[in-house]
Amino acid sequence: MKKLLSVFLFLMVLMVVAGCSKGKESGGEEGDTVTIEYWQYAYKAKVDLMDELIKEFEEANPDIKVKQTTFPYEQYNEKVATLVPAGRGPDVINLYYGWLPKYIDSGYLQPLPEDTFPVDQIESEYFSLVNAAKLDDKYWAIPTAVRTLALFYNKDLFEKAGLDPNSPPETWDELVDYAKKLTVRENGKLVTEGMAYEIGAQLNNWFYDALVYQAGGQGLSEDRKQILWDDTPAGLEAFTYLVEFGSKHKVGESGFYTDDVTAFKTGNAAMNIDGSFRLGTLATDAPDLNYGVAPLPSYKEKATQSSFWANGITAKVEGEKLEASKKFLAFLTSDEVMERWIDEVGELPAKEAVATQDKYVNDPLYGPFIEQLPYANAQFYVDETAQRQYVIDAVNEVLLNGVSIEDAYNEFAAKSQKLYDDYWSKK
C-alpha cells in the first residue's frame, strides 16, 4: 500500500512539473525579437483589420512580433477570467470600458505609462467620455474607437405609415407619436413594432446615459459614490418615459422576432435605438434595407450614451515586452489607424480632431453619431451585468407584475445606490 502511495505521489509530481515547464515554453522568446500577445473578442471586422494592422506594425518594427488571440464575445470575460490565473495571460488586452473597474481592482492592469500616454495629452486630444477609463487619477486603458447611440429608422415603413422619411422624430413627444403611428397590429397581434423594445439590448444604456440627462438629471456624483439621477424628478421622468413605451403606448415587445436587431434588420421594427457598431452588421446582413440614422430625440437637454472598448497593458508586463507593448499601443491609437477603423469597422475615432473631419461629419450614416459625441456620456459601471439587469427587472416589475411605476423606480434606485455603496466600502 505504501508503495502504491509513493508511486501515485511520484506521478502527481511528474504531472505538476510537466504542467509548469509547458507554461514556461509558451512564454518564451526567440533570439532578439520580442513577442507580445494581444487579446480581443471575435468580431469579424475587427479581427480582420487587426490582422492587417499587426502585419504592418511588424514590418515597421522587425524586432517585435504580435500574436492575436480572440474569443467569442459571450465567453470573453469567462475566458479571460479562467486563463489568466492559469498563467496564460496577454500583454495587451482589449476590454469593455464598463469592466475596467473590476480588472483594475484585482490588480490585473497597470496604469498606462506616463511617458507615452501623458494624462493631459489624453484629456486634450480625446473626447471627454474616455475618462471612464480614468481611476485614481490615472488612465488604465485607451480606446482606438468609440461608439454612440442613435435612432435607426426604416424609411420604407415611414412612407407606408404616411410619415416623411426625411424628417425623423426630434423630441420625446415626437418619438412616441411616430412610434404609435408606425405600430401595426392585426386583431391585437403585433405585426410591426413602432419601436423595438429590448431593454436588455441598448435601452438600458439609453436610460442611464441619455434619457436621464435629457430630462435634466445627472448620472453620478463627481467622486462616483452617489447616484444622482434619483435626486431630482428627472430620474423618475426618464424611467416613466422608458416604461410607457411598453405599458401604455405598447409599440414594441421584448422577444419580438427574438431581438431588436433581428426585428429591425428584417423590416419588422420601424425604429430602433442602437449603436454605431450596428452599421457594419446592417451593411453585411441587410444590404437592401432602406434606413436612416438620426441623433437621439431630445427633451430638455441633448444627450446620448457612448461606450468603447479600450486597450490596456497587463500588470506583469515589464522590460522589453513593456516597451514593445507601448509601441503597439501607440500605433493602435494613431490617427491613421483611427481613420481605417471607422472605414472598416464602423466605430468612431476616439480623438476629437480625427472624428470631426468634414468627411465624417457630413456622412449621412456616421454624421449623426459623431454630431452627438460632444454631449455623450459613458456611465462608470461598477457591475455592468448587474446594472443592466436592474433596468430589465424594474421594467418587468411594471409590465408583468403590475407594480406601480413609482414603486419599481424606488426599488431600482435603492438597489443601484447599494451597489455603489458596497463597491466603495470594499476599496
Add this chain to the structure above:
Amino acid sequence: MTSKNDSIVKKKTARFTLKQQKYIFVYTCLLIPLLFFISIRFLPTLYTFNIGFREWDILSEEKPFVGMDNYMTLFKDEIFRKALVNTFIYVVFGVIGQLLCGIGVALLLQRINKFVGVFRAIYFIPYVTSIVAVSWVFKWILMNNGIVNDILMKWGFEAQLFLKSPNQAIYIIILTMIWQGLGFQMIIFLAGLENIPKMFYEAAEIDGANSWNKFIHITLPLLNPTIVFSAVIGSISFLQTFTQVQNMTQGGPLNSTISVVLYIYELAFQHFDMGLASAGTVLLFIIILIITIIQMKVLTKKFEY
C-alpha cells in the same frame, strides 16, 4: 502448479506471488482512471471547498480568508434564495413528471406488437438531440409572435407570454426537460418491466385480479429498484438544471426561472465572485448529498417474491 514453477517466479520477483502479481496488474489498470478522477474531479472539489471560505475575484492573486462570510451573504441574497426555491420546483415537478411519463410510455410500448422499434426510436430521438438546439426551437415556437400563439389566437384564445411570463416560464422549461428526458426514462422502465417474471401476472389472473390490481400489487412493487434509480438520477440532473434555462430565458423574467447552477455560473463568470460561487457550489453539493441519501433510504423497500 508445481512447487518448481513457484520457486522460479519467486526468484524472478523475489517478493510477489503469482496471485499478488495479478492483483498488482489489476490495481495498476484501475489506478489510471483513478488518477484521472483524482486530478480532474477530486482535487478541484477540495479546492472549491477551500475557495468557499475566501474572497476571490478570479483575477487577483490574493485570496483573503473570510470564514463563513460567503455563506452568510448567500443566505441573505434574495436571488440565491429564489434560485433555491426554483431548483426545488425543478426537482419536484421534474422528477415526478418524468417518472409518471416514463412509466406510462413504457407500459404502453410494452403492450404493442407492431412498429415497436419505430415508436422506441421516436421517443428516444429527443434524448440524443442537442439540448441547446431543442431549447432554441422551443424558444422560437413559443415566442410572442410564434406559431403557438398564432394557433391560440386562431382558435379565439388570448395570446400567452409563455417564456416571457414570470408565472409560466419555469413550468414550460420543466416540460421541455421532461420531454427531452423521456427517451431515457422509457428505456430504463422498459428494462425494468422486462425483468418482472410473467408467471406473477398469470397467477394473479387465475386469482381474478383486474389490470389495476395487477399494476398496483405486482408491477409497481417489482419496479421499485428502477423507480429508485430513475428518481435518484432524475433528481441529480434536475438539481443541476442549467443549459435549458441559460438558452431559453437566462434566468428571467424577474429571476423566475433562475436555478442554483445558473446563479453560481453568473456569480463566477459575470460578477467575478469566485468565493460566493464556490460557497454556492458547496451548498449544492450538500443538498444533492442529502437528497440522494434520503431517497436511497426512503424509496428502497425490501420486497419478497
